[in-house]
Amino acid sequence: MEHTTKKVSKGLLQSDDLYQYILETSVYPREPELLKELRAATASHPMAEMATAPDAGQLMTMLLKLVDAKKTIEVGVFTGYSLLLTALTIPEDGKIVAIDVSREAYDQIGLPIIKKAGVEHKIDLIESEALPVLDKLLEHHENEGSFDFAFVDADKVNYWNYHERLMKLLKVGGIAVYDNTLWGGSVVMPNESTPERMKPGRYHTIELNKSLAADPRVQLSHASLGDGITICRRLY
Secondary structure: OOOOOOOOOOOOOOOHHHHHHHHHHHHHHHOOHHHHHHHHHHOOOOOHHHOOOHHHHHHHHHHHHHOOOOEEEEEOOOOOHHHHHHHHHOOOOOEEEEEEOOOHHHHHHHHHHHHHHOOHHHEEEEEOOHHHHHHHHHHOHHHOOOEEEEEEOOOHHHHHHHHHHHHHHEEEEEEEEEEOOOHHHHHHOOHHHOOHHHHHHHHHHHHHHHHHHOOOOEEEEEEOOOOOEEEEEEOO
16 A cells, blocks of 8 residues: 555545545556656655646546647646556557646656656647747647547636637547636535635636536547546537
8 A cells, every 4th residue: 555644635525535545556556657756756746746646647648648649738837647547548659738837847857757757758848828828829720620639727717718729629529628617515505605716716616517517629628537536528
């Protein structure tokens, strides 16, 4: 069993012991060593809770394989755990367009391990707000319907704006995964008892969940992994 000095639990299961059982039985034994190394390095960051939960990452790896992903988009990188798992999963000539407003955490923590993994050549990391980058991609019509997979873990206020653009960039049958769609369980808390720091994200997450559920363009699965992930498969 795996033991660390500092655990960052993002599970919403009622029992922490049950969540740990899932991690130690099914997730950690299958997690590549370099992902373990990056997860451990990220744990020392003061905002480590922003990292992709390893159980959610395991499902993403399967989804990438199921759609034979070769060309992907990532909005929100942080230290690069999800970016590394994607780069390890897609083919040698695969490409990832990765976008983050700051590459500091990535450069300091993730990049040395990604270089060690030999997958840096698959990654095009753009330091920018995401909407201008997505709009620029859409200016080139050959990008429409050309991406296989997208992962979004960024500012909650723009999730729907990202979704609208991804529905054009993803191919039919392509998958978009949105992180933090249960927002620490606050989506079912009364507003008055929600911690102030969570209220803006709570509002935008609730609105996003309603909009995704009503979107006829996607097949939907809302999974209680990590802090909640919503999987959308483009239908048309």
